Every structure is written in C-alpha cells, then in structure tokens.
Amino acid sequence: MSKKYHVTTTVNGDDHEFLCEANQSLLDVIRDELMLTGSKEGCATGDCGACSVMLDGRLVCSCLVLAVEAEGKKIDTIEGMASETELHPLQKKFLELNGLQCGICTPGILIAARALLEKNPDPTETEVRYWLAGNLCRCTGYDKVIRSVLAAAAEMRGA
Numbered sequence: 663m664s665k666k667y668h669v670t671t672t673v674n675g676d677d678h679e680f681l682c683e684a685n686q687s688l689l690d691v692i693r694d695e696l697m698l699t700g701s702k703e704g705c706a707t708g709d710c711g712a713c714s715v716m717l718d719g720r721l722v723c724s725c726l727v728l729a730v731e732a733e734g735k736k737i738d739t740i741e742g743m744a745s746e747t748e749l750h751p752l753q754k755k756f757l758e759l760n761g762l763q764c765g766i767c768t769p770g771i772l773i774a775a776r777a778l779l780e781k782n783p784d785p786t787e788t789e790v791r792y793w794l795a796g797n798l799c800r801c802t803g804y805d806k807v808i809r810s811v812l813a814a815a816a817e818m819r820g821a
Contacts (some may be wrong), residue, residue, distance in 0.1 A: 671732045673698070674742025682729040689713045689724035691732075692739060700740035700769045704798070711797030714770035715739050721777045723796075740769035743776065752776055752814040761810030763801030771797045775811045783819050787812060 666681040673696060680695045687706075692698050692715070701724055704712030708723040715724045716738035743750045752775050755761065762768040771794060778785060778793040785793070790811045791804070799807065 667730045669730060669733050671735055671737055673737045674739060680729070684728070684730060686729045687725050688715070688717075688722075688727040688729045688732055688737075691729040692724060692737070698739050698741045702766050702769060704766060704770075709798070710767070711770040711774060711794075712767050714773045714797065716773060716777060721774055738773070740773055743772060750776065751817050752779070752811065755810040755814040755817065756807075759806055759810045759813060761802065761806045763799070767797055767799040767801075771799070771807060775814070778811070779815050779818060783815060785812070785815060 664683050666683060668679065668681055670677070670679050672678070673692070678696060680691055682691050682695070689701060689703055692701055701715055702712040703725060704710035706725050708726040711723060713724040714721055716722070717727060717732065718735045744753060749757075750772075752772050756768065756772065774794055774797050775790075778790065782789060787808060790808050794807065794811070
C-alpha cells in the first residue's frame with residue numbers, strides 16, 4: 663500500500679483538502695478527487711496545454727505538477743473563470759466568435775489567455791499567438807481563437 667499525503671490548498675477561492683500519492687499529478691487530483699473536470703488531459707507530457715491552470719499566479723501544465731506541490735498554494739481552474747451569474751469576457755467572445763470547436767483544448771486556452779490579459783491588457787496579435795503557442799488545437803486553425811482573445815481584450819479595456 664502506498665503512502666498518502668494530506669494536502670491543503672485553495673481552488674477557485676475555496677479551501678480544499680485531499681489525500682494523494684507522491685507521484686499523483688495535480689491534474690489527476692483536480693479531475694478525480696475534486697471533481698473539477700474542465701481541465702483536460704491531452705498529452706500527459708506538458709506539450710498541449712489542455713490541462714493549463716494557474717498555480718500561485720503562474721500558468722502551469724497541471725499534468726506536470728505533482729499534487730503534493732500544491733500544499734498551501736492557490737489554484738485557479740476553468741471552473742473558477744466565470745462568476746456565478748456571468749461568463750468571463752473571454753468565454754463570451756469565444757462563444758460569439760466561434761473560438762472553440764470540440765472543446766478539449768478550450769479550457770487551457772482560456773486560462774492561458776486570461777493569464778496573458780492580466781499581464782498585458784492590450785496585446786498585439788503576435789503577442790497573443792506567442793503566448794498561446796503552448797496550447798495546441800486540432801480543430802480551429804487558431805484564427806478564431808486569436809480574434810476571440812483580441813476582442814475580449816478590447817472589451818475588457820473598454821475600447
């Protein structure tokens with residue numbers, strides 16, 4: 663029987679505790695223990711970005727982070743992006759401008775795009791493309807994704 667570790671963390675503003683094995687990924691705990699299934703496993707090697715979350719304000723691939731490393735840290739997942747009554751402007755623009763297709767990559771792209779807009783509220787198209795380079799999508803061709811991010815940025819700035 664493998665040893666279980668007790669982890670206390672904050673996820674989307676709520677305190678959480680869970681038990682995990684030393685080699686268990688943060689993605690597995692988020693999905694299987696906390697039942698937050700928005701973050702997806704695309705590759706399990708950190709190459710696709712589908713599992714992107716914010717960990718203490720840093721964009722990470724949760725498939726590459728051990729769950730025990732979340733001790734005392736703040737995690738933000740796609741489930742915490744919208745308020746109880748309203749979608750985040752990025753989510754609205756992705757819907758309006760068809761920035762999503764099958765949805766596997768969308769949560770990771772939205773988390774990464776929000777991280778970008780928090781750092782740079784007025785990015786160029788090149789900056790958006792560079793920032794989202796770690797998020798792979800097999801369906802959209804990226805043009806509608808980029809347009810959605812730029813439109814959301816403009817709306818959030820009040821432009």
